[in-house]
Amino acid sequence: SGARDGSSESRFVENSVRELLAMAQENMEGTKKQYEDLRADEKALDSKIKRRKQDLERQEKRLRSLQTVRPAFMDEYERLEEELQAQYEAYIQRYRNLEYLENELDTYAKAEKEQAQESERKQKRFQKKMRQFELELLRGEKEIDDIVISNEDHYDDGGAKMEGSGKMDDAGSEGEDTEDSEDLSQELSNESGSLQGSEMGSQ
Numbered sequence: 471s472g473a474r475d476g477s478s479e480s481r482f483v484e485n486s487v488r489e490l491l492a493m494a495q496e497n498m499e500g501t502k503k504q505y506e507d508l509r510a511d512e513k514a515l516d517s518k519i520k521r522r523k524q525d526l527e528r529q530e531k532r533l534r535s536l537q538t539v540r541p542a543f544m545d546e547y548e549r550l551e552e553e554l555q556a557q558y559e560a561y562i563q564r565y566r567n568l569e570y571l572e573n574e575l576d577t578y579a580k581a582e583k584e585q586a587q588e589s590e591r592k593q594k595r596f597q598k599k600m601r602q603f604e605l606e607l608l609r610g611e612k613e614i615d616d617i618v619i620s621n622e623d624h625y626d627d628g629g630a631k632m633e634g635s636g637k638m639d640d641a642g643s644e645g646e647d648t649e650d651s652e653d654l655s656q657e658l659s660n661e662s663g664s665l666q667g668s669e670m671g672s673q
Contacts, residue, residue: 541547
């Protein structure tokens, strides 16, 4: 029995060694295949790198040749660029002129508006004076000769108001400008003539 045990043990060891050898052989073959695949990939990459280097050299050579040769369209390009610059400068100048003219137009329109407003205020003051004098005439508080004041008699040589001007102050015109008084005097002179003519006709 001891001999049988020894022989069976030796067979077990032998089988184990064979299995280990088979596994080692299999691993070696797998590693060898991976190595061959890596070599094939390396050769493919080397080939691609070589082609890329050749393409790069050709492109660099072409670039150097283009840099040394002036393009045929370059003259026209530079001419168009100069024309564009001139057009841009003309546009800037016209834009500035337009801005200036628009500003002047706004200023003129504002002045016209203020002048129209001032004329309207003067007209309203004049109409107010006319209504006041007409009421005084109708009430008999004033005579036409007292109201009509000529431009020469409105102020004396020293700039002081004459008696006729004082009468205008009594009629409620104190503080008004000379221009309104002159316009009013002219209007009342015309009315005076018409009223005197009508009175003579009625007599």
